[in-house]
Amino acid sequence: MAETALEVKNLSAGYATVKGFVRAVDDVSFTLTKGEFMGIAGESGCGKSTLAYAIMRILRDRARIESGSIWFKGKDFASLPLEDVEPHRWTDMAMVFQSAMNALNPVLSIGEQLTDAVHAHRQVTKAEAEGMAVAMLELVDINADRLRSYPHQLSGGMRQRVMIAMALILHPDLLIMDEPTTALDVVVQRSILEKIEELQTKLGFSVIFITHDLSLLVEISDALAIMYAGKIVECGPARELFSSPSHPYTQGLMDSFPSLTGPMVRIEGIKGKAPDLLSPPPGCRFAPRCPKVSPACLEAPGPGLVPSGSRRSCACVLVGGDR
């Protein structure tokens, strides 16, 4: 029986702005099983990064979790005081940030930065920490003599691998990756993904991989969640979602990537643009762009996630649905 690694229930989080509260994550629920590779796909502004930051409890300043729970290691991380979250950060859950260039400190060598992460959480000697850093760098195919290098001396792909090494150095159970390969070229991107898959098999952690590139996610994820305007609109096994998407938004997204093989057909993408989260549409948030919109779609509240198969669920009045 698959063990649950992380369970997010009815999570809402957002930002206080001068114009009002922007609920970037709105009533989001999902379960991640142990050792699973889960992809979260969505466009900019759909709340996918806010979701990651909320799970890590690193929302700052004007951002906060409104309601809901995040069950991890038998505790509700959404309501836990920050000082009780602290011991779990990096030791149990770690994160790879989008821009390795900005996430690494330019004036410290990567060795110092890697051992810093160790010293912050473990009582170890300098030599032990260094040993851990070297072992981790080797896992991501970076030579130990790079320990004394500074970030600017490394290529983009190497920097991102350093970030991965840093995230995995304390062997966390959960690795959250926020667009880790977006700024990289396709070949480098592919080699990093291969590396993550390899490490995952070796170390057995679970992954939440966030990106806007659905065509990439489909190939590497076990499970897939599609986010739109703060909500998960569809989730299920990646291959099933790719071969038979139910939600019109998922269908539109799948129709937004030209194919590399097969016959050439004109594809249309999705018309219109994502709604303003300050005043989202009352009913289904995708309704204004949806080619299959019906009057029921415009009624508040919008549809919630409803199971539409053994492991799939979809938030659309046209699919299964509670209406």
Added chain:
Amino acid sequence: MSAKALELRGVVKHFPLRSLMSYGKSVHAMDDVSFTLESGGSLALVGESGSGKTTTASVIARLYERDSGELIVDGEPAKPFRNRSESLAYKRKVQLIFQDPFGCLNPTHRIRSILERPFLIHGLADGASDLEAKLRGILEQVGLTPAEDFLDRFPHELSGGQRQRINIARTFAAGPSIVLADEPTSMLDVSIRMGVMNMMLDLKERNGVSYLYITHDLAGARYMCTTIAVMYAGMIMEIGSTEDVIGQALHPYVKLLKSASPAPESGLTRTRLEAKGEIPSLIAPPVGCRFHPRCPHVRPECREAVPELRDVGGGRKVRCILV
């Protein structure tokens, strides 16, 4: 016989480095670049970052001049401009679409003033009412209607997709015969990319222009163009019809690029990448074939001389001694 809109013969562009440490060295951004763009045709220049594709577009647009080699536009070899009217005439014929829809529109100008400029600079409008009609016409062509909703707004009031449409409208305003599109959709959200790509295909049909379409996305290149040239480290590695190059890649680098590109439609079974590593430094490019340090099929002779871009029949050329 189809006329040639654009021809490059052995074009070279090096950027000298001026710092004290690297005095006398230069960045070899373009070396021996030759290709032909048929009149009304479309050629995709595909490559990773740092492969020299943007430099190629800038050299063709004559934002800066090539070091050597021939640039022939509409059958006329490009010569140094003798006066402003020659420069204007050239720039009217060859227009460039920039990558960043956020950075390339002046934020203090209204859309009207941004779109008026090409008409005024090139003297293409006959009085105020004609200018107004032309502005509306060009907005309609890029799908921004009604025009009055857009003309008096500022760029920041528009979405990324709309801004890129304005950017493209400005390009077409001067009535160019050659349009150089430098990654026009890479900064847009995935769901609206297809809309912009389809619009560009329609514009091409309607205006009978030739496209040089620069991208890092093989699938996107296939969607937009009938011919593909793949660049690596400042050189063209393979050029030929889209179906040939993508369907049956010959050069090891093109094979690598293809295997790294997401193609979920082709059955989701992947082979591991054959090669690792990243694009070499263009300040001291590898001697011999520029791909040899990463090539899985490398032979001693690959390290000696730069292979020629050899004709292999069927309008296809490959820069590899093994083919």
